[in-house]
Amino acid sequence: MTNYIEEPMGDEKTTLGGIHISPNAVATIAYYATLQSYGVVGLAPKNLADGIVSTITREPSRGISVRYKGEDIDIDINVVVEYGTRINSVAESVANTVRFHVEKALGLRVNSVNVHVAGLRISDTD
Template identity: 30%
Template sequence: MAENQLLNVGESTSLGKVEIAPDVLEVIAGIATAEIPGVYSMRGNFASDVAERFGKKASHGKGIKVELSEEAVFIDIYIVVDYGHSVPRLAEKIQFNVRQAIENMTAIQIKEINIHIVGVQMEHSTDEKME
């Protein structure tokens, strides 16, 4: 996650200025990624995985890393894909959906959206019967 930096959106007006925390971008990117068929799950870190097992609510920013530089915003997305989906097409759909969601909701231009495939979820047949 990014430090406590805030992104300025637009110019300051007589009413004030608008700033967006990087955590907001993580949540938007996480939701936009989860909407794509073929994404099995998002990869979190050890702490978030342990918290989830103990019943703490899952974070929508899980598996998303937002990096801010002075002139650009970079997003890294770590996912597990469902077996049988084309990885290049899936990655392209995720990049498009995340870019659209962030630009529509925040007017922030993203320099790069990098997709990292960290696993493949194999199908499990529930039709098999034990004899």
């Protein structure tokens, strides 16, 4: 389950009206960016309750937590990494990819991206 504050972020006023960016939108961008990263085989929920909720709701941003204070965006990502890859390299790649995609899509600066390796998976060697 994605944890986020339900206040709009990235509030901007234009001559045509206001623009509000939902934290869930940020989590979805981060989710797809994470899955594109080399060595990542999936995302993992933070705890059992989050795992059950995300299974029931089929929420695409499971394993991602978005927090913000003012214009600072902090993202936590729980990943499962392919066994045999360099964990540090995969984590750095995920952090850089997520930061790039979120900043590019929103035009807002990401304060931090924290990658938590929740487990390893061994692929079939057939």
